[in-house]
Structures are given as structure tokens and as C-alpha cells.
Amino acid sequence: MVKLRVDSDFYNEAVPIEFTRALLSQAKALGADVTALLEAARFPFDPLSQHAQTVFVSREQYSRLCLQLIKVLGDESGGVMPDVRTPVGTTRLILLSMLNSSNLSAALRRSIEFNATCRVRQGAKVVNSLTVDAEGRDATLTYMCEDDPADQQHNVLCNVALWLRFCGWLIGQHIDIVSAGCGGPEPEFNAGLRHFFPCPVVFDQPVNSVSFSARHLEAELVRNEADLHQFLKLAPYYIIIEPEPSEVxxxxxxxxxxxxxxxxxxxxxxxxxxxxxxxxxxxxxxxxxxxxxxxxxxxxxxxxxxxxxxxxxxxxxxxxxxxxxxxxxxxxxxxxxxxxxxxxxxxx
CATH class of the missing domain: 1.10.10.60 (Homeodomain-like)
Structure with missing residues (x-):
């Protein structure tokens, strides 16, 4: 039986074992060798084993496992973006292209341009836009590929939420999603949506969308390339589990x-x-x-x-x-x- 010591500092940055098990189940569904994956990520035990009684794993363990799965799949989306594979290193290049922008609005528009230029979707129509309402109060980021299966749109929507967490890190602010729309039906299991969206989500919409305060678009970027290098080591934890707090x-x-x-x-x-x-x-x-x-x-x-x-x-x-x-x-x-x-x- 495997047990892990949990002190107060560890608990504050720990990852519930359910996230690790979900990651490994996803890896198995995508054909990855889970045993080899755990060994390459230097994981001390098999979270899927019936004898594993650990409740939490460290953020470092979880991040290593995510990064190793990405390496094995050759896809930074972990296989959940059905319209296009995201080669390893893509996220870093997008963030590097955003770093010297004047504010978040300019940075987001650069990322949209990067998507349109560098990702091949075999002719499928893609909607990827950033708009601000007439009152200048709310901004909305949308993404939709017409060839994506309807029952996978909730995964795409979660990836849009992940991207907003990257944006929050760039400006040193938490970006609170005030509303969201999903371009497909409500999934039978919606724990992922609940994790990323503690707000109303409307289903069967024309596009996937997340809305947030437009004031964030005016924020200056507070990160540099050295910060990015350090951040990417634990990016899976900060982007999937808990955004990195900012002193600013x-x-x-x-x-x-x-x-x-x-x-x-x-x-x-x-x-x-x-x-x-x-x-x-x-x-x-x-x-x-x-x-x-x-x-x-x-x-x-x-x-x-x-x-x-x-x-x-x-x-x-x-x-x-x-x-x-x-x-x-x-x-x-x-x-x-x-x-x-x-x-x-x-x-x-």
C-alpha cells in the first residue's frame, strides 16, 4: 500500500489523485503505455492500482506526468482538441510571440493570428475571434471548427478556458469568466466543465465562447522570457489545477x-x-x-x-x-x- 505524507504546505499545492487518474485514463484511451509513461515521469507508484491509497500527489509529479504524456502523444492538447494536433513546443512559441505586446488585447490578437497561420485544418472553416460588447464592459473569446464532432465541443471549450489562464499569467491577474457558451450538447459527465467554469454555461450554441471583463484587455504584460522558461516546468499544474497567484x-x-x-x-x-x-x-x-x-x-x-x-x-x-x-x-x-x-x- 502506497501512502504519501501530507503536511500543510504540501496540501496547499497538492493535486487530488482524481486528476492524475483521469489523466492516465485519457492516456490509455489514446493508446499510450501507462506503465512506461509512469516510469518516464519518475512517478513513485501506479495511481490506477487498487492498492494505491494516496489522496494527493505533488504539483511536480502531476506536471511531469502531463508533460511526458504530451511528449509521447506529440500533441500539447493531450489529444482532446479534435480538429488539429498541437505539436510539442507550439504553446511556447505562441507565448513568445505574445510577450512583447503592448497589452493583453494585442497579445490575444497575436495568438489568434498565430492559430490562423500555423495550424492546418484541411480546409475546415474556423471561427476564432476576440470581440468587445457595445458598452465596452465584457470581452468574448470564441473558437469553433466546423468539422469538430458536436459531442467533443465541451473539451474544446475547456481548452479555451485553459488559454485564458495563460493570459491571466501573462498579465499577473486572475481572469474571472462571467459566462460561457458551448458549441455542443451538455455532456453526460461535466466535472471538467465545473472545474473550469464556476459560472453558467449555455449549451448548443453556434460557437464556443467565454466572456470576461474587457478591462483585462488593457492590462500590460508583466512576464518575460525568463519567467516563461520557469513557468512552463509547472504549467500543467498552474493551467489545469490552480492558476499561479500573482503578487501584483x-x-x-x-x-x-x-x-x-x-x-x-x-x-x-x-x-x-x-x-x-x-x-x-x-x-x-x-x-x-x-x-x-x-x-x-x-x-x-x-x-x-x-x-x-x-x-x-x-x-x-x-x-x-x-x-x-x-x-x-x-x-x-x-x-x-x-x-x-x-x-x-x-x-x-
Whole structure:
């Protein structure tokens, strides 16, 4: 029986074993030799074995396994982008082409141009665009290839979400997806969509799309080539499991202050200005620049905690509501449905 020591530091950066098992199941479905894959990735045990009782693996172990699968398949999408294979090194080249852009808007348009120029799809029509609504409030990134099977569109949509996480790393900000559309039907198993989209997802749409605050498009890029070299070593963890926190993001600093226990009253905006050593005017301006507000950050912190707690066994919906700061379960139901488009019971 294999066991892994889990201390508090490890737990904060650990990967639930379910992600590793899902990766290996995907590898088997694609014809990869799982035993050879684990050996090449220097994995200490077989997560698919009935004797493996480990609950978590390290971010380094998970990242090595992902990178080894990509090497074996010769496809950086891991075989889940049905329209085109992504040769090893493509992501690095796209990010290098984006690094010296004036802002995220210019960087994203470069990545779209890269896709159109460097990927061959045998004549299939592709929609890949970045638009901003008339009010200048929300930006929408779309992707759709007409030859892709309808029942694979949810995987394509998840890859669009992954790309936004790359973009968040480039600007040192968390990009919160406020809504999404899938170009296919709702899949029978939607754990992947839930992981990447803690927001309403509308299915059977003309294209795959993700919408987020347009203010992020104005953000300057804060990374360089040396940063990219280090980031790519753990990119699977940061892009698939948990985005890398940024010290330059006020949103991230506030999330750290709020923590994960919301049974006590949250700091007021005035309290926050003192904790961050900023004037109220400066804090509002910084939050506006990051496309968010203190209320949205509080809502998202509660939402993320609720989603995590609902995934655990042994807690009732009322207990989850209490842990995320709702004394009235009905108020929690209303808020959760507003956040995710589903009731807590349906989501569970």
C-alpha cells in the first residue's frame, strides 16, 4: 500500500489523485503505455492500482506526468482538441510571440493570428475571434471548427478556458469568466466543465465562447522570457489545477486576506484600505483596472468555497451555507443559483 505524507504546505499545492487518474485514463484511451509513461515521469507508484491509497500527489509529479504524456502523444492538447494536433513546443512559441505586446488585447490578437497561420485544418472553416460588447464592459473569446464532432465541443471549450489562464499569467491577474457558451450538447459527465467554469454555461450554441471583463484587455504584460522558461516546468499544474497567484494583483491580495472561512464577518471596504495600505480612491481604481470590485471578489470567494464544500461528502447544503457565511439557507440557494446557474442540490 502506497501512502504519501501530507503536511500543510504540501496540501496547499497538492493535486487530488482524481486528476492524475483521469489523466492516465485519457492516456490509455489514446493508446499510450501507462506503465512506461509512469516510469518516464519518475512517478513513485501506479495511481490506477487498487492498492494505491494516496489522496494527493505533488504539483511536480502531476506536471511531469502531463508533460511526458504530451511528449509521447506529440500533441500539447493531450489529444482532446479534435480538429488539429498541437505539436510539442507550439504553446511556447505562441507565448513568445505574445510577450512583447503592448497589452493583453494585442497579445490575444497575436495568438489568434498565430492559430490562423500555423495550424492546418484541411480546409475546415474556423471561427476564432476576440470581440468587445457595445458598452465596452465584457470581452468574448470564441473558437469553433466546423468539422469538430458536436459531442467533443465541451473539451474544446475547456481548452479555451485553459488559454485564458495563460493570459491571466501573462498579465499577473486572475481572469474571472462571467459566462460561457458551448458549441455542443451538455455532456453526460461535466466535472471538467465545473472545474473550469464556476459560472453558467449555455449549451448548443453556434460557437464556443467565454466572456470576461474587457478591462483585462488593457492590462500590460508583466512576464518575460525568463519567467516563461520557469513557468512552463509547472504549467500543467498552474493551467489545469490552480492558476499561479500573482503578487501584483490586488484581487489576489484581497483573496488572501479573506481566506476560506466565511463564518466571521468579512472586512469592510474601509478595513480593506487599511490592510492594503491604500486610499479608497486608489483601491477602487486598482480594482476597476483589474475588471472587478470588492463585492465581486467576496462573491467569488464564497462561490469557490461553496463549490469545494459541496464536492465533499458528509456536509448538508445547510451546513455548507453556514460555512460560507449565510445564516439563511434560502439566501444561499438564491446566491448560488445566480453564481452558477444551478441550485446547490442540482450542482451536487
Amino acid at each position: 494583483s490586488v484581487t489576489q491580495q484581497i483573496r488572501v486576506i479573506l481566506g476560506t472561512d466565511f463564518r466571521a464577518e468579512m472586512p469592510s471596504f474601509e478595513d480593506l484600505t487599511g490592510l492594503l495600505n491604500m486610499s479608497a480612491r486608489t483601491l477602487r481604481r486598482r480594482l476597476e483596472k483589474e475588471g472587478t470590485s470588492y463585492q465581486r471578489i467576496k462573491d467569488n470567494a464564497r462561490r469557490d468555497a461553496a463549490i469545494s464544500l459541496l464536492s465533499r461528502e458528509g456536509l448538508t447544503v445547510s451546513e455548507v451555507a453556514e460555512r460560507v457565511g449565510f445564516s439563511d439557507p434560502s439566501a444561499f440557494h438564491r446566491s448560488f443559483k445566480k453564481w452558477t446557474g444551478q441550485s446547490p442540490g442540482s450542482y451536487r
